[in-house]
Amino acid sequence: MLNRYPIWKYLIVLIVVIGGALYASPNLYAPDPALQIAGESSGTMIDERLLSRATTALDDASIAHFGEIIEPGGRSALIRLEEQETQLRAQAVVSRALGDGYIIALNLAETTPDWLTGVGGQPMKLGLDLSGGVHFKLEVDTAAAIERRMEYYLNATKRSLREERIRGFVGLDGDRAVLGRFRSEDLREQARSLIADAFPELLLDRVDEEDEFLIFARMTDVTVDEIIDYSVSQNLTTLRNRVNELGVSEPLVQRQGRNRIVVELPGIQDTAEAKRILGKVANLEFRLVANADAPAAERQRFEYRSEDRQGATEYLERDVIITGERVSNAQASFDQNGRPNVQISLDSEGGTLMSRATRNNIKRRMGVLFIERKYRTRYEMDENGEEVAVKVPYDEKKLLTAPVIQSALGAQFQITGLDNPLESSELALMLRAGALAAPITFVEERTVGPSLGAENIRLGVKSVQYGLALVVLFMVLYYRVFGLCAVTALTANLVLLVAIMSLLGATLTLPGIAGIVLTVGMAVDANVLIFSRIREELGNGLSPQMAIHSGFERAVATILDANITTLIVAVILYAVGTGPVKGFAVTLSVGIITSMFTAIMGTRALVNLIYGGRRVETLAIGRIPKMGDAA
Amino acid sequence: MKIINFMGKRRLAAAFSVLLILTALGSLAVKQLNWGLDFTGGTLVEVHYADSADLNAIRSTLADGGYAGAIVVSFGTDRDVLIRLPDGYSDAQGTEMLETLQGASGVNVELRRIEFVGPQVGDELREQGGLAMLLALGLVMLYIAFRFQFKFAVGAVVALIHDVIITLGFFSIIGLEFDLTVLAALLAVIGYSLNDTIVVSDRIRENFRKLRKAEPLEVVNISLSETLGRTLVTSLTTLLVLLSLAVFGGEMINGFAIALLVGVMIGTYSSIYVASNVLLSMGVSKEDLMIPIKEGAEQDDLMP
Numbered sequence: 001m002l003n004r005y006p007i008w009k010y011l012i013v014l015i016v017v018i019g020g021a022l023y024a025s026p027n028l029y030a031p032d033p034a035l036q037i038a039g040e041s042s043g044t045m046i047d048e049r050l051l052s053r054a055t056t057a058l059d060d061a062s063i064a065h066f067g068e069i070i071e072p073g074g075r076s077a078l079i080r081l082e083e084q085e086t087q088l089r090a091q092a093v094v095s096r097a098l099g100d101g102y103i104i105a106l107n108l109a110e111t112t113p114d115w116l117t118g119v120g121g122q123p124m125k126l127g128l129d130l131s132g133g134v135h136f137k138l139e140v141d142t143a144a145a146i147e148r149r150m151e152y153y154l155n156a157t158k159r160s161l162r163e164e165r166i167r168g169f170v171g172l173d174g175d176r177a178v179l180g181r182f183r184s185e186d187l188r189e190q191a192r193s194l195i196a197d198a199f200p201e202l203l204l205d206r207v208d209e210e211d212e213f214l215i216f217a218r219m220t221d222v223t224v225d226e227i228i229d230y231s232v233s234q235n236l237t238t239l240r241n242r243v244n245e246l247g248v249s250e251p252l253v254q255r256q257g258r259n260r261i262v263v264e265l266p267g268i269q270d271t272a273e274a275k276r277i278l279g280k281v282a283n284l285e286f287r288l289v290a291n292a293d294a295p296a297a298e299r300q301r302f303e304y305r306s307e308d309r310q311g312a313t314e315y316l317e318r319d320v321i322i323t324g325e326r327v328s329n330a331q332a333s334f335d336q337n338g339r340p341n342v343q344i345s346l347d348s349e350g351g352t353l354m355s356r357a358t359r360n361n362i363k364r365r366m367g368v369l370f371i372e373r374k375y376r377t378r379y380e381m382d383e384n385g386e387e388v389a390v391k392v393p394y395d396e397k398k399l400l401t402a403p404v405i406q407s408a409l410g411a412q413f414q415i416t417g418l419d420n421p422l423e424s425s426e427l428a429l430m431l432r433a434g435a436l437a438a439p440i441t442f443v444e445e446r447t448v449g450p451s452l453g454a455e456n457i458r459l460g461v462k463s464v465q466y467g468l469a470l471v472v473l474f475m476v477l478y479y480r481v482f483g484l485c486a487v488t489a490l491t492a493n494l495v496l497l498v499a500i501m502s503l504l505g506a507t508l509t510l511p512g513i514a515g516i517v518l519t520v521g522m523a524v525d526a527n528v529l530i531f532s533r534i535r536e537e538l539g540n541g542l543s544p545q546m547a548i549h550s551g552f553e554r555a556v557a558t559i560l561d562a563n564i565t566t567l568i569v570a571v572i573l574y575a576v577g578t579g580p581v582k583g584f585a586v587t588l589s590v591g592i593i594t595s596m597f598t599a600i601m602g603t604r605a606l607v608n609l610i611y612g613g614r615r616v617e618t619l620a621i622g623r624i625p626k627m628g629d630a631a
Numbered sequence: 632m633k634i635i636n637f638m639g640k641r642r643l644a645a646a647f648s649v650l651l652i653l654t655a656l657g658s659l660a661v662k663q664l665n666w667g668l669d670f671t672g673g674t675l676v677e678v679h680y681a682d683s684a685d686l687n688a689i690r691s692t693l694a695d696g697g698y699a700g701a702i703v704v705s706f707g708t709d710r711d712v713l714i715r716l717p718d719g720y721s722d723a724q725g726t727e728m729l730e731t732l733q734g735a736s737g738v739n740v741e742l743r744r745i746e747f748v749g750p751q752v753g754d755e756l757r758e759q760g761g762l763a764m765l766l767a768l769g770l771v772m773l774y775i776a777f778r779f780q781f782k783f784a785v786g787a788v789v790a791l792i793h794d795v796i797i798t799l800g801f802f803s804i805i806g807l808e809f810d811l812t813v814l815a816a817l818l819a820v821i822g823y824s825l826n827d828t829i830v831v832s833d834r835i836r837e838n839f840r841k842l843r844k845a846e847p848l849e850v851v852n853i854s855l856s857e858t859l860g861r862t863l864v865t866s867l868t869t870l871l872v873l874l875s876l877a878v879f880g881g882e883m884i885n886g887f888a889i890a891l892l893v894g895v896m897i898g899t900y901s902s903i904y905v906a907s908n909v910l911l912s913m914g915v916s917k918e919d920l921m922i923p924i925k926e927g928a929e930q931d932d933l934m935p
Contacts, residue, residue, distance in 0.1 A: 129883070257755075271726075443752055444752050445747040445748075446744070446745070446747070446748075447744060447745045449742060449743040449744060451679075451741070452743040459884075462880075463876045463880040466878075467873075467875035470871040470872065474867065474868060474871060510883060511815050511887065513884075514812070514816075514880070515819075517872050518819055518823075518872070518891065520872050521868050521869035521873060522823065522865070524865065525868075525869075528868070532860050558830055558833040561833055562826045562830050562833070564774065565787075565825045566822040566823075566825055566826050568770050569767045569771065569822045569825065572763060572767045572770065573763060573815075576762060576763040577763060577818075580812045580814075580815050584815040584818075588822065
């Protein structure tokens, strides 16, 4: 008998739809407004006593709250609030009650029941345009990173030539090459083998001039790319650490393109504070304190940073041993004599460099420089003859401390000789927060207010509802019972779309909602194709069962072709698009896939259930074209 | 079934399309697009007044406050105001501006949204958007050429370019702001128009194989007539939901909805007239479609 699905096909459709409903359901549970309490430094633990201080303060201010919980690990705690409006006031109350040293962040606590979370159910994440928050786009100054590396090559070359007593002139040639000039070919050859051993990644070129022998040590494109990649990924890590200081729930720190980093902070409204913490351009340098007899060209004078040692200075060597980005961890503690110190761990390359530098310099002192990027304002005339302010960045370098090297240092060592515990904890914090491998600039900044976000959701949901209602009305009027089947499939399609988006952890944005609305409109296309085929076949005189069968079968090839081409477009959009384009592409591609399933298998299952396997005289599919009549 | 002689008016349609494209290109050249913040760079601030806002008062407040070249328009309601500043950005500009406005007005002013975008991002986005479109077109052409035949690929891509240019031209003529969401809409137009064109092409291919004696022009007319019902119904349902989006979706999504509304209408027209017209001009014949024998066999298998 025609048009009867085997039981397993019905089961597949049923299971998919029920599964879809299950995984879409977390979105029905509206999150509670909440406060998140975390320590300012990562070592701070949150205990019951602290939590009760916070809740007592809330009680005193008569702000309704519930479900207080300390997160596993004890690093943060969550207090749920009854009303959204009290969130800001509650934040102020709690931060006053706890005092400095804690970050009180506005948060949204999920209310998905445990059994749903247990099977992997979670609501869709909302983009900033729907939840409110700040979006920053930062650009990493990769040119500065390259420049810094060239300086390192230059200094290292100079030093090893000096150590081997090879006389010659060494300088920079452009921004990509170190240039060496020598009196004899023999000297140049010695220099060449030195450089080749130390830096195999450099490309060496020899040029002979009248009475001089030149060598160019050039950075290859591969090396340059490596430096750029390294500096961007290092900055990414550092920014992540800094974002954690803000205590935001679900922040996003993501690389975009060659040298851009996107930071999204949902729920944050205080952009000034966020920018201050993110943009804190600071770095550290470890350099040896210069010997008294060092030539003036090889040493540099620095002031101490701390107030107590105002005016005191120290001469340091020009060569940098390592910079702050090699530090993987730092902890303030005390040595066996009870004096404050800082325990430092370096990454492997940092460890090698450090041990090489310290092995021969025991009993000498090592200076720790703190470098901060600051801006000077200069006024210039622009092309219209108007005076414009130009901000010129410069690095301010000050000495933090200059302890004595007690033994050869490796990847793990400690800095002692610090004045007080305050100094050691501050130094540890600076080292741990990490330093930027290259300066960053803010190229884009967007803030969406929370009320606007909520309104965007409201309007989005409303337009989906009305759009769906209009389609339902039209389809049922035009295709009768078949229209009803299509509409049921369409609804299932929406549920599946939401379920897959939730499962994928995709972020729903405003253009994403627009994508869903468009999917509603276009998803019926597959059904329309099938139904108009069935009408045609009926018009050609086929029996109802034959018409259903052939209508479905023949429309499938067309549906596949049409949808695959659209899918190609959606996938490309996702690959190259950013922001709204990406959000839209995700919903569109998921929508295309789910609509193919619901339109082909879902509708068929329904139609089969209603009409299949029995004698049917007529089909309720609207007007059937007769010969000589338009479809 | 009544066969409508669509292709009888193919020259007229071609003239119409060329006219539309020339108008669009002309406007794009002369008036250009009203690039949104994403492309030009600058600062955009949306504020919400507790009471209805006086735009002129806001303008003069801003001019006095040293914000030169500020464009102030109402946004949706009379309480929501959108302020656009050309380049020239300082860290605290948004909050500062809010304070200025708050000071000048007697009511509460709420900052709803602030966006600062450097112009450099704009250049890159323009490149990236253009690249995305070219790539999409290229791959689509490959797929169609592989599944159908080269002439169909050309037809579909010409139809796509036709739709995109005319939709862009519409934005240029009306002066609607062209931002990233509108770009997303434009790419959706590509998807929609393609969907439509493929359905028609599919029927043309089928009919070439089925109606062996018919002339190409006849085949195209028959195919268009057969699919007309479906084309119109799909356009209608899509337009219905887009209308709902335009009316209820809020200001931020308005440009998106309008772009799609125009795009879908143009796309519907182009799937009937442009793609098939190109096919006929390229002299499509049933021989073109007889080559992939394997595919024909597959098709037959699908029939009962």
